[in-house]
Amino acid sequence: MNFPYLSTIVFLxxxxxxxxxxxxxxxxxxxxxxxxIFALASFALSIAVFCLFDRSAGVIGQIQxxxxxxxxxxxxxxxxxxxxxxxxxxxxxxxxxxxxxVLVSWNVQLRPKEYFIWLLFLEASILGVFCSLDLVLxxxxxxxxxxxxxxxxxxxxxxxxxxxAMKYVIYTLVGSAMMLAGILSIYFTTGSLSMMELAGxxxxxxxxxxxxxxxxxxxxxxxxxxxxxxxxWLPDAHTDAPTAASVVLAGALLKMGGYGMIRLCVTIxxxxxxxxxxxxxxxxxxxxxxxxxxxxxxxDLKRLIAYSSxxxxxYVLLGIFALSEVSLTGATLQMFSHGIxxxxxxxxxxxxxxxxxxxxxxxxxxxxxxxxxIVVVFSIAGLASLGxxxxxxxxxxxxxxxxxxSSTVVEGIRLYTILGVFGIVxxxxxxxxxxxxxxYGPPLEKFKDVPDANNVEKVCIFSFVAAIMLVGIYPAxxxxxxxxxxEPIIRLIGS
Amino acid sequence: MTVGELRxxxxxxxxxxxxxxxxxxxLFVKQKKVLAGLSIAGIVVSxxxxxxxxxxPGEAIFYRMMAVDNFALFFxxxxxxxxxxxxxASQDYVSKFERFQGEYYALVLISAVGMMLLVAAADLIxxxxxxxLSGISLYVLVTFLKDKKSxxxxxxxxxxxxxxxxxxxxxxxxxxxxxxxxxLMCISEYVxxxxxxxxxxxxxxxxxxxxxxxxxxxxxxxxxxQMWVPDVYEGAPTPITAYLSVASKAAGFAVVLxxxxxxxxxxxxxSLNWGMLFAVLSAITMTVGNVxxxxxxxIKRMLGYSSIAQAGYLMVGLATVGxxxxxxxxxxxxxxxxxxxxAVTNLGAFIAVIAISNKIKSDEINDYTGMGKRAPLLALAxxxxxxxxxxxPPTAGLxxxxxxxxxxxxxxLLWLVIIAVINSxxxxxxxxxxxxxxxxxxxxxxxKVPSSWALRIALAFCCLFVLLLGVIPAGFVSIAEAAVRILxx
Numbered sequence: 001m002n003f004p005y006l007s008t009i010v011f012l013x014x015x016x017x018x019x020x021x022x023x024x025x026x027x028x029x030x031x032x033x034x035x036x037i038f039a040l041a042s043f044a045l046s047i048a049v050f051c052l053f054d055r056s057a058g059v060i061g062q063i064q065x066x067x068x069x070x071x072x073x074x075x076x077x078x079x080x081x082x083x084x085x086x087x088x089x090x091x092x093x094x095x096x097x098x099x100x101x102v103l104v105s106w107n108v109q110l111r112p113k114e115y116f117i118w119l120l121f122l123e124a125s126i127l128g129v130f131c132s133l134d135l136v137l138x139x140x141x142x143x144x145x146x147x148x149x150x151x152x153x154x155x156x157x158x159x160x161x162x163x164x165a166m167k168y169v170i171y172t173l174v175g176s177a178m179m180l181a182g183i184l185s186i187y188f189t190t191g192s193l194s195m196m197e198l199a200g201x202x203x204x205x206x207x208x209x210x211x212x213x214x215x216x217x218x219x220x221x222x223x224x225x226x227x228x229x230x231x232x233w234l235p236d237a238h239t240d241a242p243t244a245a246s247v248v249l250a251g252a253l254l255k256m257g258g259y260g261m262i263r264l265c266v267t268i269x270x271x272x273x274x275x276x277x278x279x280x281x282x283x284x285x286x287x288x289x290x291x292x293x294x295x296x297x298x299x300d301l302k303r304l305i306a307y308s309s310x311x312x313x314x315y316v317l318l319g320i321f322a323l324s325e326v327s328l329t330g331a332t333l334q335m336f337s338h339g340i341x342x343x344x345x346x347x348x349x350x351x352x353x354x355x356x357x358x359x360x361x362x363x364x365x366x367x368x369x370x371x372x373x374i375v376v377v378f379s380i381a382g383l384a385s386l387g388x389x390x391x392x393x394x395x396x397x398x399x400x401x402x403x404x405x406s407s408t409v410v411e412g413i414r415l416y417t418i419l420g421v422f423g424i425v426x427x428x429x430x431x432x433x434x435x436x437x438x439x440y441g442p443p444l445e446k447f448k449d450v451p452d453a454n455n456v457e458k459v460c461i462f463s464f465v466a467a468i469m470l471v472g473i474y475p476a477x478x479x480x481x482x483x484x485x486x487e488p489i490i491r492l493i494g495s
Numbered sequence: 496m497t498v499g500e501l502r503x504x505x506x507x508x509x510x511x512x513x514x515x516x517x518x519x520x521x522l523f524v525k526q527k528k529v530l531a532g533l534s535i536a537g538i539v540v541s542x543x544x545x546x547x548x549x550x551x552p553g554e555a556i557f558y559r560m561m562a563v564d565n566f567a568l569f570f571x572x573x574x575x576x577x578x579x580x581x582x583x584a585s586q587d588y589v590s591k592f593e594r595f596q597g598e599y600y601a602l603v604l605i606s607a608v609g610m611m612l613l614v615a616a617a618d619l620i621x622x623x624x625x626x627x628l629s630g631i632s633l634y635v636l637v638t639f640l641k642d643k644k645s646x647x648x649x650x651x652x653x654x655x656x657x658x659x660x661x662x663x664x665x666x667x668x669x670x671x672x673x674x675x676x677x678x679l680m681c682i683s684e685y686v687x688x689x690x691x692x693x694x695x696x697x698x699x700x701x702x703x704x705x706x707x708x709x710x711x712x713x714x715x716x717x718x719x720x721q722m723w724v725p726d727v728y729e730g731a732p733t734p735i736t737a738y739l740s741v742a743s744k745a746a747g748f749a750v751v752l753x754x755x756x757x758x759x760x761x762x763x764x765x766s767l768n769w770g771m772l773f774a775v776l777s778a779i780t781m782t783v784g785n786v787x788x789x790x791x792x793x794i795k796r797m798l799g800y801s802s803i804a805q806a807g808y809l810m811v812g813l814a815t816v817g818x819x820x821x822x823x824x825x826x827x828x829x830x831x832x833x834x835x836x837x838a839v840t841n842l843g844a845f846i847a848v849i850a851i852s853n854k855i856k857s858d859e860i861n862d863y864t865g866m867g868k869r870a871p872l873l874a875l876a877x878x879x880x881x882x883x884x885x886x887x888p889p890t891a892g893l894x895x896x897x898x899x900x901x902x903x904x905x906x907x908l909l910w911l912v913i914i915a916v917i918n919s920x921x922x923x924x925x926x927x928x929x930x931x932x933x934x935x936x937x938x939x940x941x942x943k944v945p946s947s948w949a950l951r952i953a954l955a956f957c958c959l960f961v962l963l964l965g966v967i968p969a970g971f972v973s974i975a976e977a978a979v980r981i982l983x984x
Contacts, residue, residue, distance in 0.1 A: 070969075071967075071969065073972075074828075074898075074969070074972045074973070074976065075897075075898070075901065136897065140888040140889070140893065141888075143887050143888045143893065144887070144888045146887060147882060151934065154931055154934075154935055162935065165931075166924065166931075169927060170924060173919070173920040173923050174917070177917060177919060177920055180897070180900070180916060181904070181909070181912060181913060181916060184897075184900065184912070185904060185909070187901065188904055188905050207904075
């Protein structure tokens with residue numbers, strides 16, 4: 001058997017957290033270094049997988065780096081991991097964010113041991129979601145992520161942290177309860193839990209209508225994405241979460257929703273997806289426009305970024321249910337790009353708040369003088385978010401729009417795409433307005449001695465910028481891979 | 496009957512012997528720890544006998560009064576494990592009734608004997624006698640603290656238990672009057688060969704069945720017979736509360752399963768009806784348990800209502816057994832697996848509560864504030880068990896729920912499963928509230944929380960199994976499957 005790359009990637013953070021847990025009274029610095037080492041090792045391995053990934057045309061539709069062990073024979077469940085073009089970018093995204101989340105948390109003073117244990121736990125469970133090829137295993141990792149997130153928000157958060165954490169848990173649990181019902185009904189219709197076997201499911205006598213299974217799964221993913229009108233947990237959870245949790249939440253956790261939609265909803269039920277695509281595209285456009293409009297009205301810096309996620313994940317939904325090859329590629333790229341851009345935005349908000357202890361836009365202002373590095377990086381992140389050419393945001397949104405506009409399978413998609421593009425105008429509005437209110441205007445007396453980013457923070461935010469630029473200038477580095485994952489889905493839809 | 500058949504009762508007889516030895520030794524020894532040790536030894540010996548019989552083909556002994564099958568052995572081992580853990584966890588608690596430790600341990604063992612006979616009984620009369628044997632020991636144990644609450648709890652338990660027994664007896668009388676038989680297999684034979692099909696043509700059988708369900712419903716605390724639970728759970732000594740919530744409930748489910756499956760399991764017009772009865776009761780039970788649990792501020796009461804809710808999930812398994820067509824045993828094995836997982840989880844939660852409440856002298860959830868700082872390991876164990884009760888990974892609770900719900904979906908109870916998963920979401924709220932106060936608040940007082948080694952071992956055992964069942968369930972699933980294969984022999 002080959003080296004189990006994926007298990008190692010998923011479980012390295014777990015090893016890290018066990019090491020931390022077993023150290024008796026460790027120094028804060030030791031804890032942070034150990035977390036960093038294990039997060040880096042996981043990242044390095046995922047890059048290795050990325051390099052070793054076979055990109056030749058002959059492997060389209062094949063899942064690589066598979067590991068398969070019998071797990072619960074009674075229900076035919078396997079410990080089955082693997083990546084394809086769809087999941088690989090998201091695995092890299094998570095390991096990358098895992099490293100940066102540790103760096104972002106370098107200043108955590110409150111109960112650091114537990115904090116880093118939960119952070120590594122969170123990383124492992126999200127990686128597990130992206131690597132699982134068995135529905136029960138997928139569900140297990142999906143639920144596992146709740147526990148660390150609950151603790152991260154309710155202990156290290158701010159504001160109404162306990163309320164927000166509980167709201168997050170209940171929302172997600174309702175979604176995953178539906179998902180479980182969907183998974184069970186798929187299992188009893190087919191007797192299989194393997195995502196690969198289930199692709200393009202056709203059965204003569206389904207247990208419940210295929211459309212019902214599709215929607216049971218979809219609700220779980222739509223809550224996570226989040227799709228209008230199921231998004232209301234997101235602003236609360238984001239606003240009250242500690243910075244690193246926000247980074248991971250916006251960066252990788254929301255992507256579980258989009259990934260699930262493509263991997264399960266669209267791949268298993270292509271015909272149903274095609275049938276209901278117009279409805280979902282409309283909801284996508286509502287998410288884009290409504291999200292952007294609400295964002296414009298926010299006074300709290302962190303809440304503003306949180307709402308912008310609703311709008312940006314709307315593009316992902318549009319790309320997915322436009323159901324063309326280009327649009328699906330765009331949606332996946334948008335997930336990656338939004339992950340790093342919004343991750344960076346949250347990191348920046350965290351920095352600004354750390355230094356000024358202020359998040360209210362009306363009370364901030366004139367910070368450009370004191371924090372030259374932060375203002376530049378924040379602006380880059382903001383411009384990437386509104387899709388400036390040369391950044392990953394442009395590449396992803398452009399491909400998504402081109403793909404959805406040219407899609408032939410969904411009726412009226414052109415009109416919707418045009419409406420969706422309007423969202424970018426709103427994005428430009430709130431991003432530029434926000435930058436202006438935070439950084440420009442007359443310098444304020446109370447912020448006279450506010451410091452700029454320190455070295456650890458610079459390493460962290462410059463890595464984000466590098467990633468944004470890399471994908472922006474050479475998107476093919478990812479689209480070449482994503483294409484391999486999307487093509488088989490398009491074949492299913494076409495047939 | 497031959498004397499040789501007595502060897503099948505070695506687990507019960509040896510345990511009874513040890514119970515008597517405990518009472519005798521109590522008269523002469525000052526060091527009461529010896530008694531706990533003796534009780535544990537008795538349990539180990541008894542468990543050894545039970546294990547040695549595992550896998551023997553099902554046999555009916557004593558003129559079909561008792562069954563020897565894997566199903567009974569499975570439950571005997573589960574009950575013994577629960578009794579053993581309770582005795583270990585009682586070490587920190589028995590100081591409250593210094594004088595009566597011998598009686599305490601002996602009664603725990605005797606009630607275990609009663610329940611072990613109950614799960615093996617294959618005759619209505621044997622069932623009734625065993626039920627009373629376990630019941631009477633438990634009534635006494637509930638009042639052991641001899642304070643106001645404990646006495647009230649014991650009296651309530653006794654009175655309601657007596658009414659339930661009467662109802663049960665009436666049900667048995669009707670079934671006997673209708674079929675002319677008391678042994679379960681004979682009843683089954685009679686019912687199968689009955690001329691007039693349809694339950695409405697046989698009102699006496701219908702009434703008997705409903706009364707049986709009501710009588711057993713008290714034991715498993717399902718709606719509408721759950722009223723005694725919160726008061727008794729709150730008033731009883733905490734180890735006994737744990738014992739009631741796990742062992743007594745497991746034995747109740749065992750006997751319900753045996754009576755309804757072995758005696759009334761076929762023909763279909765019968766099983767579909769009681770299946771639906773349990774399905775409806777299950778939906779109400781879990782909803783009542785979960786909704787009322789939200790309002791509780793006392794952790795023992797909360798766990799009491801939570802155990803009602805869990806009984807509701809378990810009844811999903813009963814309903815599945817009723818609705819199942821043909822030889823499909825997924826309902827039974829799901830129920831057994833859920834019981835295993837529930838037993839270790841709930842015992843773990845109660846053991847942690849025993850240790851914590853012993854120190855802070857309070858069962859109020861608000862007084863658990865900051866326990867994560869004062870007793871990190873206890874708080875961690877309690878959190879793990881609560882997470883398992885919600886049914887989140889990587890714990891036993893998730894696999895158990897998936898298992899039992901998947902059986903129900905398979906047998907056309909999708910509506911019930913939807914209600915059950917919505918209930919699981921509701922339950923997250925009150926379980927997580929305890930987790931939250933333990934980890935987020937500042938401690939109300941300083942000082943570590945001491946606990947004895949015995950209690951720590953018991954707790955570690957529970958937590959270990961919560962994780963094992965959650966991560967590598969395959970082995971336990973096959974045990975559960977082996978345990979149902981011979982049921983109703």
